[in-house]
Amino acid sequence: MSLEPELRSLPTTLALGLVFGLGIAISGMIDPAKIMNFFDFAGNWDPSLAFVMAGGLAVSIPGYRLVFVRVKPLLADGFSLPRTDRIDAALVGGSAMFGIGWGLSGFCPGGAIPALGLGRVEPFLFVAGMIAGMVLARGLQARWRQAAMA
Amino acid sequence: MTSIVNFTPIASLAGGALIGLSAVGLMGTLGRIAGLTGIVRGVVPPWMDGQEGWRLAFLIGAILAPSALYLANYWPIGFSVPVPTWTLPLSGALVGLGVTYGNGCPSGHGICGLARFSPRSAVAVATFMAAAAVTVFIVRHVIGA
Numbered sequence: 286m287s288l289e290p291e292l293r294s295l296p297t298t299l300a301l302g303l304v305f306g307l308g309i310a311i312s313g314m315i316d317p318a319k320i321m322n323f324f325d326f327a328g329n330w331d332p333s334l335a336f337v338m339a340g341g342l343a344v345s346i347p348g349y350r351l352v353f354v355r356v357k358p359l360l361a362d363g364f365s366l367p368r369t370d371r372i373d374a375a376l377v378g379g380s381a382m383f384g385i386g387w388g389l390s391g392f393c394p395g396g397a398i399p400a401l402g403l404g405r406v407e408p409f410l411f412v413a414g415m416i417a418g419m420v421l422a423r424g425l426q427a428r429w430r431q432a433a434m435a
Numbered sequence: 436m437t438s439i440v441n442f443t444p445i446a447s448l449a450g451g452a453l454i455g456l457s458a459v460g461l462m463g464t465l466g467r468i469a470g471l472t473g474i475v476r477g478v479v480p481p482w483m484d485g486q487e488g489w490r491l492a493f494l495i496g497a498i499l500a501p502s503a504l505y506l507a508n509y510w511p512i513g514f515s516v517p518v519p520t521w522t523l524p525l526s527g528a529l530v531g532l533g534v535t536y537g538n539g540c541p542s543g544h545g546i547c548g549l550a551r552f553s554p555r556s557a558v559a560v561a562t563f564m565a566a567a568a569v570t571v572f573i574v575r576h577v578i579g580a
Contacts, residue, residue, distance in 0.1 A: 292488070294464065294465060294488075294489050295488060295489060295492045296492075297460075297464050297465075298461070298464075298465065298489040298490075298492040298493045298496070299492040299493070299495060299496045300460075300496065301457045301460045301461050301464070301469070301493060301496065302457070302492060302493035302494060302495060302496020302497040302498075302499075302500075303496040303497070303499060303500045304453050304456055304457040304460065304496075304500075305453070305454060305457035305458075305469065305493070305496065305497045305500075305542075306496060306497035306498060306499065306500030306501050307450075307453055307500040307501075307504070308450045308451065308452070308453030308454035308455075308456070308457060309450065309454065309497070309500075309501070310450070310500060310501040310504055311446055311449055311450035311453065312446065312447045312449070312450020312451050312453075312454065313443055313446065313447055313450065314450065314454075314541075315501055315514060316513055316514050316515065317514075317515070317516050317517065317518070318513070318514075318515040318516070318517045319441065319513075321517060321518075321571055322440055322441065324564075324567045324568045324570075324571035324572075325571050325572075325575055326437060326568065326572075327437060327572060327575075327576055328437065328438075328575055328576065329438055329440040330437050330438065330439055330440065331439070331440050331441050331442055332439065332442055332444075333441070333442055333443045333444065333446075333447040334447070336443075336444045336447035336448045336451060337447045337448075337450060337451035337454070338451060338541075338545060338546070339448065339451060340447065340448035340449065340450065340451025340452040340454075340455065341451040341452065341454045341455035341458070341545070341546040342451075342455065342546065342549060342550060343451075343452065343455065344451075344452045344455030344456050344458075344459060345455040345458045345459055345546050345547065345549075345550035346549075346550045348455065348456070348458070348459030348462075348463075348550070349458075349459060349462060349547075349550045349551060351459075351463075352459060352462045352463040355463075357466065358462065358463055358464055358465055358466035359463060359464045360464045360465055361464070361465045361466045361467075363466055364462070364466035365465075365466050365467050365468070366466075366468070366551070367468075367538070367553070367555070369555070370553065370554065370555055371555070372554065372555055372558050375536045375537070375538075376536075376537055376538065376555060376558060376559055376562075377537075377558065377559075377562050378536060378537075379532070379533045379534065379535065379536025379537025379538070380533065380537035380544075380558070380559040380560075380562035380563040380566070381533070381562050381563065381566045382529050382532055382533030382536065382537070382566075383529070383530050383532075383533025383534050383537055383540060383563045383566070384533070384562060384563035384564065384565065384566025384567040384568075384569075384570065385529055385533070385566050385567070385570045386525075386526045386527070386528070386529030386530035386531075386532075386533055387526075387530060387563060387566075387567045387570075388566065388567035388568070388569070388570025388571045388574070389518065389522050389525065389526040389529065389570060389574065390516070390518050390522055390523055390526035390527075391516070391517070391518070392523070392526060392527070392530070393471075393530065393540050393541050393542075394471035394472050394475055394530065394534060394540045394542070395454075395470075395471040395540060395541055395542035397527075398471055398475065398494060398497050398498060399497045399498060399500065399501045400501065400514065401498050402497075402498040402499060402500070402501040402502030402505065403501060403502070403505055403514055404502075404505070405514070405516075407516040407520070407523055410520065410523035410524050410527070411523045411524070411526060411527040411530075412527060413524060413527065414523065414524035414525065414526065414527020414528040414530075414531065415475075415527040415528070415530050415531035415534075416475070416479055416527075416531060417524075417527070417528055417531060418527060418528040418529065418530060418531020418532040418533075418535070419475070419476055419479060419531040419532070419534070419535050420479065420480075420531075421528070421531070421532060422531065422532045422535035422536055423481065423482070423535065426535075426536075
């Protein structure tokens with residue numbers, strides 16, 4: 286592990302994290318009640334989340350277009366993009382499971398991590414469960430691969 | 436009956452634009468997807484790959500920003516958790532399992548993936564939005580009716 290190029294990029298990524306957290310807080314994505322109300326079309330509906338997506342894509346679509354004009358990013362040797370474009374059962378099943386968990390509490394990873402900064406206990410309970418779920422999924426995936434190779 | 440509550444179009448558009456800006460910045464500098472699934476996973480064993488530094492810096496920034504707003508008493512938008520506490524670890528576990536298999540959440544698939552016009556991300560976003568809507572409907576209007 287060579288630390289030097291990484292160290293150079295730390296102030297930049299810290300700043301980008303601050304911008305992300307600010308966006309999550311201002312947009313209302315940090316508030317589980319607001320998220321649940323977005324999905325409650327049949328009750329107390331709050332359409333705000335659609336505006337978060339619209340605002341995000343209005344910047345990221347043209348922004349990515351500009352970024353990908355370059356051969357490589359400013360502080361790294363290349364772009365790290367997903368290598369697969371397969372639409373498979375893991376993608377659909379995993380996303381469905383995520384949606385169920387999201388609907389149960391209104392917390393998603395991008396909302397819950399910034400919410401840790403509010404000094405409330407609820408985001409910690411959610412994030413602890415989330416990390417356990419990630420580790421469990423990794424174990425199951427490794428086992429599945431092993432079984433497939435055997 | 437549907438009624439519109441707590442609608443914040445301007446703040447949500449502006450906040451969304453900041454999330455997009457962060458995503459563009461991370462792609463332009465480190466060439467990385469600003470998806471919280473990948474970033475959190477990358478600092479949890481056994482995923483660690485020598486790229487923990489920038490991930491931790493990003494996460495610390497993401498936590499500090501709302502902290503600062505909160506401590507400065509600038510809190511235009513509320514925070515409340517309208518579900519029983521015991522559902523939180525359960526919901527977290529489902530989310531952790533789901534985003535690992537599905538390889539992303541609203542930040543990664545939603546803001547970054549859709550901006551690259553990735554069909555995978557479009558399928559993921561449609562699936563988790565639908566699953567969340569069905570879940571909220573069942574919890575609030577079938578069980579809670």
